[in-house]
Amino acid sequence: MPDTSRRRFLGGALGAAGLAAAGGAGFGVARATERTGSSAHAEAVPFYGAHQAGIATPAQDRLAFGAFDITSRDKTAVQTMLARWAAAAAQLTRGEPVGAVDISPHAPPIDTGEAVGLPASQLTITVGFGPTLFDDRFGLSRYRPAALADIPPLPGDTLDPNRSGGDLCVQACANDPQVAFHVIRNFARLARGTAVLRWSQLGFGRTSSTSTSQDTPRNLMGFKDGTNNIKAEDTRSFDEFVWVGAETDQDWMRGGSYLVARRIRMLIENWDTDFLLDQEQVFGRFKTSGAPLTGKSESDTVNLAAKDGEGKPVIDLNAHIRLAAPATNGGQKLLRRGYSYTDGIDPQTGLLDAGLFFIVFQKDPRTQFVPIQRRLGGHDLLNEYIRHTGSGLFAVPPGLAEAGDYFGKALFA
Numbered sequence: 001m002p003d004t005s006r007r008r009f010l011g012g013a014l015g016a017a018g019l020a021a022a023g024g025a026g027f028g029v030a031r032a033t034e035r036t037g038s039s040a041h042a043e044a045v046p047f048y049g050a051h052q053a054g055i056a057t058p059a060q061d062r063l064a065f066g067a068f069d070i071t072s073r074d075k076t077a078v079q080t081m082l083a084r085w086a087a088a089a090a091q092l093t094r095g096e097p098v099g100a101v102d103i104s105p106h107a108p109p110i111d112t113g114e115a116v117g118l119p120a121s122q123l124t125i126t127v128g129f130g131p132t133l134f135d136d137r138f139g140l141s142r143y144r145p146a147a148l149a150d151i152p153p154l155p156g157d158t159l160d161p162n163r164s165g166g167d168l169c170v171q172a173c174a175n176d177p178q179v180a181f182h183v184i185r186n187f188a189r190l191a192r193g194t195a196v197l198r199w200s201q202l203g204f205g206r207t208s209s210t211s212t213s214q215d216t217p218r219n220l221m222g223f224k225d226g227t228n229n230i231k232a233e234d235t236r237s238f239d240e241f242v243w244v245g246a247e248t249d250q251d252w253m254r255g256g257s258y259l260v261a262r263r264i265r266m267l268i269e270n271w272d273t274d275f276l277l278d279q280e281q282v283f284g285r286f287k288t289s290g291a292p293l294t295g296k297s298e299s300d301t302v303n304l305a306a307k308d309g310e311g312k313p314v315i316d317l318n319a320h321i322r323l324a325a326p327a328t329n330g331g332q333k334l335l336r337r338g339y340s341y342t343d344g345i346d347p348q349t350g351l352l353d354a355g356l357f358f359i360v361f362q363k364d365p366r367t368q369f370v371p372i373q374r375r376l377g378g379h380d381l382l383n384e385y386i387r388h389t390g391s392g393l394f395a396v397p398p399g400l401a402e403a404g405d406y407f408g409k410a411l412f413a
């Protein structure tokens, strides 16, 4: 661990007596290792690069997501805030605080402090721009990419405006929930006077595998989720379906991607009364093994053409994996990178408010998320058990080259 880590910072801040009280010099690492069970989980992910981290990065265990509204009318203030965020992101992803906690007894600490002593935890910070950033306020309308078209109303939408939209988004993923939350809290502080949080969402468990090195996790319906996802090792699929390339009408987006977030509540109590056979028909996969209903193991190819002894399709015509499959959608694919969430109970009904905070990255939502969701929203057997309650669309610019660069610098040039 380099000298600049949050653990070293703890040593500097507390001194020997403080460290003894905290349980010794290894306190931070021991705690993180206890939580995650592996030191690789504690490592740093490089912040600078051709693409923003947090897209092709193997999905971490925890999410803190924030959508911000800009309150200032001053374009320079927005640039300054984005530059502050970039500098802070470089520090935080290395495992450093954004500034001193103990700078003066008579001033508020610069960093809020709750991540001091915790390692980098594979933190990634991914920033995106919503369609509303390109309205008249900052003279940016000519830079709005065609692919950042508002998501049209889709079948089955029950969207809450207070959980939707935003001028900017920040996706913080890490293997420690406190490290992820710390980002949103400190970004909101750095934004003070320029932008405010519009809505936020915590995710407590990844629902996708995004690398062949990862096991497939289970969603809150108990099914393996992410089996047929695009994997980071499949760079051809990334170029074809995820990264914005030469086809874009806006050069500043080259190397970027488009993030769609959907807060999808699961009607868990109803789902839990459904027979296993029906649950498996809904997805078109076996619950325990994750195998398609036409196969034996999770990695078996889905056979959408297979018929049973009576000539009926083995995978229902409205099963989730049939309607979402590339074969049903003109060959289109999505990179899924979502998280399970729970927000207590619905006070109106006493039922659990829990589900999937669905995040997808893609080259163009107009030909990927929107038509796929239109088909799913209209016909998916899963619709009986879910409600889309929030939505966001963001253009995620390419990665930052080096210190001094900031999110969307080319857009403001």
Ligand SMILES: C=CC1=C(C)c2cc3[nH]c(cc4nc(cc5[nH]c(cc1n2)c(C)c5CCC(=O)O)C(CCC(=O)O)=C4C)c(C)c3C=C
Pocket (backbone or CB within 6 Å): 219, 221, 223, 224, 225, 226, 227, 228, 229, 262, 264, 266, 283, 285, 302, 320, 321, 324, 325, 326, 333, 334, 355, 356, 358, 369, 372, 373, 376, 386
């Ligand atoms: C618009 C796209 C999608 C939404 C919204 C969506 C919601 C959603 N999905 C699950 C659970 C599973 N999805 C699975 C596969 C799958 N889902 C989508 C797209 C959306 N899902 C795609 C493109 C695929 C892959 C299809 C294929 O090529 O086979 C699966 C099966 C396992 C897997 O491959 O990941 C599960 C399980 C839930 C619970 C949900 C909303 C709450």
Ligand SMILES: [Fe+2]
Pocket (backbone or CB within 6 Å): 320, 324
């Ligand atoms: Fe799905």
